[in-house]
Amino acid sequence: MTFRDAINLALADEMEADPSVFVFGLDVDDHKRIFGSTRGLVEKFGPSRCFGTPLCEEALTGIALGAAVEGLKPVLVHIRTDFLLLGTNQIINMISCLRYLSGGKLAAPLVIRAVIGRGWGQAAQHSKSLHGMFAHIPGLKVVLPGRPQDAYTLLRGAIQDPDPVIFLEHRWLYDVDGPVEKDRPASLALNGSEVLQEGDAITIVTTSWMSVEALKAAEVLGRSGVHLEVVAVKVAAPLEVERIVASVRKTGRCIVADYDWTFCGFSSELAAQISEACFHELKSPVRRLGFAHAPCPGTRPLENLFYPSAVQIIRETEKILGLSAMDLSGESFYTYEENFRGPF
Amino acid sequence: MKNPSTEEALRVYEKLSLARLCEEKIREIYHLNELKTPVHLGVGAEAIGVGIHHATVSEGAKYFGTYRNHTIFLAATRNPHAFFAELFGKVTGSCKGKGGSMHLMSPEDGLVATSAVVATTIPVAVGCALAQQYRNSQALAVVFFGDGAMEEGVFWESLNFACLKRLPVLFVCEDNQLAIHSPIGNRQGFRSVENSLGSFDLAYSSGEGRDVFDVMNQTTTIVDRMRRDKQPGFLHLSYFRFLEHVGIGEDFTAGYRKKPLAKELDAWDPILIARERLSRMGVQSNEVEALEGKIRQNINSAVEQSRRDPFPPPEELMADVLARKMP
Numbered sequence: 001m002t003f004r005d006a007i008n009l010a011l012a013d014e015m016e017a018d019p020s021v022f023v024f025g026l027d028v029d030d031h032k033r034i035f036g037s038t039r040g041l042v043e044k045f046g047p048s049r050c051f052g053t054p055l056c057e058e059a060l061t062g063i064a065l066g067a068a069v070e071g072l073k074p075v076l077v078h079i080r081t082d083f084l085l086l087g088t089n090q091i092i093n094m095i096s097c098l099r100y101l102s103g104g105k106l107a108a109p110l111v112i113r114a115v116i117g118r119g120w121g122q123a124a125q126h127s128k129s130l131h132g133m134f135a136h137i138p139g140l141k142v143v144l145p146g147r148p149q150d151a152y153t154l155l156r157g158a159i160q161d162p163d164p165v166i167f168l169e170h171r172w173l174y175d176v177d178g179p180v181e182k183d184r185p186a187s188l189a190l191n192g193s194e195v196l197q198e199g200d201a202i203t204i205v206t207t208s209w210m211s212v213e214a215l216k217a218a219e220v221l222g223r224s225g226v227h228l229e230v231v232a233v234k235v236a237a238p239l240e241v242e243r244i245v246a247s248v249r250k251t252g253r254c255i256v257a258d259y260d261w262t263f264c265g266f267s268s269e270l271a272a273q274i275s276e277a278c279f280h281e282l283k284s285p286v287r288r289l290g291f292a293h294a295p296c297p298g299t300r301p302l303e304n305l306f307y308p309s310a311v312q313i314i315r316e317t318e319k320i321l322g323l324s325a326m327d328l329s330g331e332s333f334y335t336y337e338e339n340f341r342g343p344f
Numbered sequence: 345m346k347n348p349s350t351e352e353a354l355r356v357y358e359k360l361s362l363a364r365l366c367e368e369k370i371r372e373i374y375h376l377n378e379l380k381t382p383v384h385l386g387v388g389a390e391a392i393g394v395g396i397h398h399a400t401v402s403e404g405a406k407y408f409g410t411y412r413n414h415t416i417f418l419a420a421t422r423n424p425h426a427f428f429a430e431l432f433g434k435v436t437g438s439c440k441g442k443g444g445s446m447h448l449m450s451p452e453d454g455l456v457a458t459s460a461v462v463a464t465t466i467p468v469a470v471g472c473a474l475a476q477q478y479r480n481s482q483a484l485a486v487v488f489f490g491d492g493a494m495e496e497g498v499f500w501e502s503l504n505f506a507c508l509k510r511l512p513v514l515f516v517c518e519d520n521q522l523a524i525h526s527p528i529g530n531r532q533g534f535r536s537v538e539n540s541l542g543s544f545d546l547a548y549s550s551g552e553g554r555d556v557f558d559v560m561n562q563t564t565t566i567v568d569r570m571r572r573d574k575q576p577g578f579l580h581l582s583y584f585r586f587l588e589h590v591g592i593g594e595d596f597t598a599g600y601r602k603k604p605l606a607k608e609l610d611a612w613d614p615i616l617i618a619r620e621r622l623s624r625m626g627v628q629s630n631e632v633e634a635l636e637g638k639i640r641q642n643i644n645s646a647v648e649q650s651r652r653d654p655f656p657p658p659e660e661l662m663a664d665v666l667a668r669k670m671p
Contacts, residue, residue, distance in 0.1 A: 022478070048478060054508060056501030059467040063505065066471020066485075069456060070406075072478060074471075089498070093461045094468065101447045103440035104664035106457065138665050162667035238666065 004174040006148040007037040007113075010155035011075065013182070015045050018073060021159055022049040025060065025077035025113075034077055035115070035174050061087030061112070065095050068110040073159055079344075081114040081128045081168060095164045096139035108164045111155070116170045116208065116259070118307070120342030123298035129208060129259050132266030134166045135237035141165040141188060142236040144259075146196075146211040148178040150234050156186035170209045170259070175339055192233070192240030195247065199227030202317055203247040205270055206232045208259040210289075210308060212334060217313035220331055226317065236266055244270070245277045252283040255316050257308055262290035284320050289313065309333065346561055350625050353557065354635065356398050357618050359422065360556055362639050363390045363415040364615050366424055369643050370431070371592040378651070379431045381444035384412040388554075388586040391614035392518050394419045395559025396486060396579070400514070400567060401454065404483040406472050408465040409458035411446040412518075416488060420455040424646035434653040441656050442664075462523075463489060463496035466515070470502045473513035473576075484567065485513040492523030495531055506576040507545045514567065514577045515546075518553065520585040525600045537580050546576045553581030555617045584612035 001009070015021045022045075028038045029052045041050040053060055057078070064074040078084040084091075091112070098106045117126040135142045141163050145151040151169070158165040165188070196211060197218050204214040211232045218228040231247050233239070248254045254274055258267035267288040274286050289308040297303055310333050318325055348356065367385045374383070386393065393415030397407065401420075409416045418427060421438070430437025431445055438450050446460035456472065459465045469487035476483045493499050494517065506513050517537070521528045534540045541548055547569035551562050562579060570577040586609070588595035596603035610616050619632060662669060 054501070054504055056498075056505060058498045059470065059501035059505055062464065062467025062498065062502070063471035063474055066468040066473070067475045067478070068471075069451075069468070070472050070475035072475050089461065089464065090467065094457075094459065094464050098457065099666070100664045101439060101443045102449050102451065102457070102664075103438070103442055105439070105449070105451050107667065141666070 001148050001177065001180040002174065003145070003148045003151045003169070003176045003178075004036050006151040006180050007155060007169065008039050009180070010152045010159075011038065011041060012044065014156055014159045015041065015049060020071060021073040021075065023075045023077060024051050024053055026055060026083075027052055027079060028077050034079055035171070037174075038077065057083055057086035058089055061090035062094065064110045064112070065090060065098070065108055068108045069098070069106055073109055075111045075113060075159060078112070078114040080117050080126050081130055082125045084112060084114040087112070091134075091140070091166075092137055096137045099163075100139060107162055109162050111158045111165045111167055113167045113169065116168055117344070118171055118209070119303070119336040119340055120344075121298040122296065124295035127296040129168060131166070131168055131207065131236045132258075132260050132269065135239065135266060135269070139164070140237060143167045143188065144208045144234055144236055145169060146173065146206070146208060146232050146234060148176065148180050149184070150191065152180045152182070153184050153186050154188065154191060154234060157188045157191075160186055161188055168208065172209055172336060172340065176212070188235055189240075192235045193243045194232050194234060195229065195243060196232050197228065197230040199229035200251055201226045201228055202253040202255055202320060203229045203231060203244070203251045204313060205244055205254065205256045205274070206230060207236065207266065210257040210259045213308065213310040214257055214313055216310040216333060217317070220310070220314060220326070220328070221317060224326065226321065226323070228317065233270070239269070239273070241273050241277065244274060248274050248278045249281045252281050253320055254278075254282070254286045255313060255320070256286060256288045257313055258288065258290045259308075260290055261293055262288050263293050265290060287316055287320065289316060346564070348557060348560070350627060353622055353625055354627065356394060356556055356560070357622060357632070358635060358639065359394045359398065359419045360390050360614060360618055361636055362422065362424065363394060363418045365636065365639050365643055366418055366427060367414060369647060373647065374592045380433060381431050381446070382590050383431070383445045383592065384590050385587050385592065386412050386415045388584045388612060388614065389518055389520070390415050391556035391559050391618070392516065392553040392581050392583060393488065395556040396516060396563045399560040399563035400484060400486055403567065404481075405454060406469075406483060406485050407455045408469040408472070408485065408487040409455065410462070410465065410489055411458065411460040412490070413448050413458040414445070417448040417450065417455055417458070420453040421450045424643050425649055426450065428646045428650040429653050432650040432653070433655060434650055435656040435660065436650070436653040440660060442660070463493040463498050465489070466493065466499055467502040470506045470511060470513055473506065473511035474509065476512055477509065483512070486516060487513065488516045488518055490523065491517060491519040491521065491528060492531070493517075494537065495523070503541075503544060503546075510545070510575050512570065512576070514570065514579060517578070517580045519580060519582045522585055522589070522601070524589045525598065527600065541578055546578050547573060548578045548580070550580035553583040554612050554614050555621070556614055557618070557621055584609070
């Protein structure tokens with residue numbers, strides 16, 4: 001099942017299971033259905049449970065809160081994280097702190113889905129992830145599914161969760177295929193992070209699309225006998241570092257490959273926590289890879305420099321281990337043109 | 345105009361007086377520095393909160409307010425202890441002391457949320473109304489905001505959404521012509537609220553917010569129109585802010601507004617107006633004084649109790665950040 005279909009199935013299954021779940025946002029019921037992720041919902045559940053909206057992201061975010069406080073389970077959808085930012089006043093000033101400010105009397109069980117864009121010239125306003133920024137705010141949960149199973153299990157878990165959840169889906173993951181078991185327990189806490197591949201050389205901690213890049217790097221390096229351990233963070237907040245710490249204690253080395261800016265970013269938090277917990281086991285400092293500290297450029301050659309990649313992971317690994325640079329000319333790395341011709 | 349019975353009028357006056365006397369108590373003891381919370385007093389605005397609450401509470405209404413929320417909190421809860429304990433920062437306060445004056449809320453009494461960032465509860469009230477429609481409930485959402493909130497984008501976004509979806513939400517603009525210290529003429533590029541709202545599908549009504557019984561009538565009328573036409577309502581009520589934006593003082597010497605004559609001030613005082621109305625109904629002034637004496641006594645014991653109450657224990661710092669406490 002593709003990631004897109006897993007999202008779609010999770011929504012349909014939750015709507016089926018709980019009549020208080022509804023899905024809304026710009027274009028959730030148009031002919032494109034948010035890249036197919038809201039396909040079939042309005043037909044099956046009707047326009048009161050799946051509806052498109054006026055262009056008013058801040059109000060929509062507050063409306064989700066009001067409905068959640070009244071006991072409904074809203075799923076608000078933004079086709080880009082960048083558009084979600086119009087709702088940050090509600091997210092940060094209201095949603096994140098209402099339970100606390102009310103002395104525990106109010107809850108905001110809502111989900112805000114947003115799609116992280118990339119490629120085909122998405123540029124600075126169609127490409128943000130910002131999971132670190134949201135994880136910075138107490139009272140929010142932040143989820144970064146990486147595989148179809150995560151998309152299904154974590155979205156169901158997010159909808160059932162008693163707290164507000166920001167759910168960030170990478171656009172390129174939509175076409176990724178993988179097995180989906182429907183009967184896994186839908187709980188956020190069970191799945192904070194996951195070891196995607198075992199190894200002994202270096203622990204690569206990944207978020208979102210960086211799992212794909214890290215697994216590719218592991219495959220290439222594995223052929224020359226360097227075995228990376230890849231640990232994906234699926235829930236950025238609340239962050240559970242036990243699996244990561246256990247892995248770094250084993251390998252003694254770590255690269256955080258985060259899908260966001262590094263400066264004051266989620267990678268900084270991971271690096272700090274790992275360094276504090278593994279100070280005596282670390283054989284070299286924790287390294288960080290992420291976006292260049294610039295707005296995302298539109299043009300392809302600069303985009304290639306902006307984003308972290310499998311190649312960067314390989315080169316960083318070689319540096320840490322004191323290996324000479326491999327010849328990568330025969331390797332086939334992910335290039336979106338093979339799968340994604342835009343426009344969006 | 346419908347006139348309330350003497351009994352009902354006295355019940356209304358009791359709530360009006362509770363709001364005024366609680367705020368007078370705050371003004372009396374604020375200098376002791378025990379109430380470490382920014383207070384936005386509603387002296388002059390009491391008729392709006394009390395009148396609207398009284399006229400809609402039987403409809404199962406849910407209320408949303410601003411930082412100038414003392415009146416609606418006391419009208420909804422009639423609990424001066426939960427009120428003062430919150431201002432004292434005590435664990436017995438309505439929000440365990442974590443909210444303070446700007447976040448007095450009591451969902452169990454219908455006051456769902458209040459907020460310190462202008463206009464932020466407006467879309468939340470619209471979401472509450474959406475939930476009522478979703479469930480075919482007859483309950484109403486009522487949201488209070490000031491004239492300054494009409495300059496915020498989210499006000500227009502929320503209004504548009506509510507009108508489009510024909511939601512049962514009553515927007516209440518408490519218009520004192522001031523946003524902090526900026527008069528309306530320095531802020532608004534439109535001349536008439538009514539004309540600006542003219543093409544929205546809603547029931548509109550404007551009037552004065554100084555006579556609590558008149559506010560009750562205006563509210564009943566507009567809620568009837570909302571029910572009949574299945575659309576939101578907008579009640580635009582004027583009042584005079586007697587005190588400074590935040591704090592306990594008058595600020596007529598600050599230069600941004602003139603002090604009205606004593607006679608003019610009296611004419612905007614909801615308490616004096618209500619007393620006059622009661623007197624015309626034949627209620628004796630000693631009866632009113634006795635009622636006020638009882639309220640004062642309740643307030644005094646609420647303040648004393650709040651002083652004795654404990655602050656939240658240290659574990660409250662991390663409680664209620666999320667549903668389950670995180671390590």
